[in-house]
Amino acid sequence: MTSGALPEPRDDQHERRRYASGRQYELRRGDALAVVTELAAGLRWYSRGGVQLTESYGDADIPPGATGITLAPWANRVEGGTWHLNGKKQQLDITEVSRNNASHGLLRNASYALVSESEFSVTLEAPVFPQHGYPFLVRHRVEYSLAEDLGLVVRQTLINDSEGDAPFVLGAHPYLRLGDVPSEDLTLTVHADTRLVADNRLIPRSSEPVSEDTDLRPGRKVGDLDIDVALTDLEFDGGIARHTLSAADGRTVSLWQDATCPFVHVFVTREFPGRPKAVAIEPMTGPANAFNSGHGLGWLAPDESFTMTWGISGSTT
Numbered sequence: 001m002t003s004g005a006l007p008e009p010r011d012d013q014h015e016r017r018r019y020a021s022g023r024q025y026e027l028r029r030g031d032a033l034a035v036v037t038e039l040a041a042g043l044r045w046y047s048r049g050g051v052q053l054t055e056s057y058g059d060a061d062i063p064p065g066a067t068g069i070t071l072a073p074w075a076n077r078v079e080g081g082t083w084h085l086n087g088k089k090q091q092l093d094i095t096e097v098s099r100n101n102a103s104h105g106l107l108r109n110a111s112y113a114l115v116s117e118s119e120f121s122v123t124l125e126a127p128v129f130p131q132h133g134y135p136f137l138v139r140h141r142v143e144y145s146l147a148e149d150l151g152l153v154v155r156q157t158l159i160n161d162s163e164g165d166a167p168f169v170l171g172a173h174p175y176l177r178l179g180d181v182p183s184e185d186l187t188l189t190v191h192a193d194t195r196l197v198a199d200n201r202l203i204p205r206s207s208e209p210v211s212e213d214t215d216l217r218p219g220r221k222v223g224d225l226d227i228d229v230a231l232t233d234l235e236f237d238g239g240i241a242r243h244t245l246s247a248a249d250g251r252t253v254s255l256w257q258d259a260t261c262p263f264v265h266v267f268v269t270r271e272f273p274g275r276p277k278a279v280a281i282e283p284m285t286g287p288a289n290a291f292n293s294g295h296g297l298g299w300l301a302p303d304e305s306f307t308m309t310w311g312i313s314g315s316t317t
Contacts, residue, residue: 020062022111025122029146041112041124041142043068043174046152051316053253055175055278064273065280066104066173070156072140073128075171076230076265076288077101079203081133083291085167092133099201102133104173107140121145127161136166138300151313160300168298169286170308171265175278176245178253179316184223184277186245190216190266192231196287202228203289216266219246222277225268230287232263243281253314257283260308263296283310 022038035045042063046054055067063069081092081102092102112124123143130137141157160166177183195214196204210217214229222245234241236259243264244254257264265282272278285308286296300306 017059019059021057023114025114025117025124025144027120027122027144027146029120029148032146032151034144034146034152036122036124036144037063037068038111038124039063040069040108040110041126041140042070043144043152043154043172046312048151048314048316051179051251051314052177053179053312053314053316055177055272055275057273065175065269065271065278066108067175067272069104069108069173070140070142070154071105071169071171071173071284072107072156072158073134073136073138073166073168073170074102074105074291075169075282075284075286077103077202078291079201079289083133085135090133090135101201101203106131106134112140112142115141130162136164137161138166138168140170147311150311153309153311155307155309157305157307158300159305160302163302165299165301167291168300168306169284169290169296170306171261171282171284172310173280173282174255174312175272175280176253176255176312177275177278178245178247178251178314181247181251182277183245183275183279184221186222186247186279187219188216188222188225188243188245188266188268188279189219190231190243190264190281191235191241192216192264193233193235194231196230196232198229198288204230204287204293204295207232222268222279226270228265228267228269230263230265230284232287234262234264245279251314251316253312253316255281255283255310255312257310258308260306261285261310263287283308
């Protein structure tokens with residue numbers, strides 16, 4: 001399966017194929033099709049009525065630019081990979097060498113085990129074992145489902161199996177598109193009042209009202225944008241914040257998130273393979289470097305769990 005082409009129907013030969021992203025789970029409901037991967041419990045494909053609504057990648061590829069992966073026990077970055085727990089320095093592995101940060105959590109390269117599966121849904125789970133920099137035992141459970149009214153719904157749950165309180169930020173990293181419409185021709189609308197001001201390592205240092213390129217409330221043409229920014233003070237309507245890419249013909253694709261996710265990271269890049277521009281819209285419970293700033297950082301008591309919910313919907317006709 002490559003970007004822009006529908007997946008092949010599932011059959012015995014298809015099931016025996018090998019994928020760099022592990023086992024593939026196909027969900028179908030009406031005209032909706034989603035493909036979820038064993039690797040990082042990622043979203044590799046989502047379409048409605050044959051219209052591709054997320055960026056994808058080939059069978060032999062791992063997710064480029066973290067396409068579609070889920071993020072735990074932190075999203076985005078930890079500055080220098082260091083933070084302090086009860087006064088003791090914790091050192092995480094540096095996974096973003098160019099900026100000297102620990103990036104995108106501890107399960108980016110993990111295999112998620114199957115918990116349950118049906119025609120419309122799949123639930124996967126992976127543990128984070130105690131280790132240097134994160135001395136906690138937690139489980140990340142991810143449920144994808146196709147709902148008649150909401151489109152694709154994703155529930156990410158973190159469960160603390162430790163004997164002490166465990167810190168966390170949850171997030172996801174989907175890239176949205178609208179069929180064959182060049183993303184640079186789409187209009188991006190995000191109803192957020194505040195942006196986090198980051199340094200050249202993408203670590204937030206302050207916040208301020210959105211302005212110029214970061215004010216996406218009136219809608220901005222993607223071709224005019226070159227941003228990598230976290231936004232907050234989102235507009236929630238009925239407990240849901242919605243971020244939308246719109247085409248000139250009226251078609252739309254939206255990522256929505258519930259009130260457990262008060263942050264969204266918007267990344268418009270020229271580096272996605274085969275695409276002049278691509279748009280990542282990342283729901284997050286906290287921003288980058290929350291382990292140090294405490295901003296948006298959650299803590300789970302022993303045996304406690306936390307669930308964030310987000311999804312993708314579209315008007316494709």
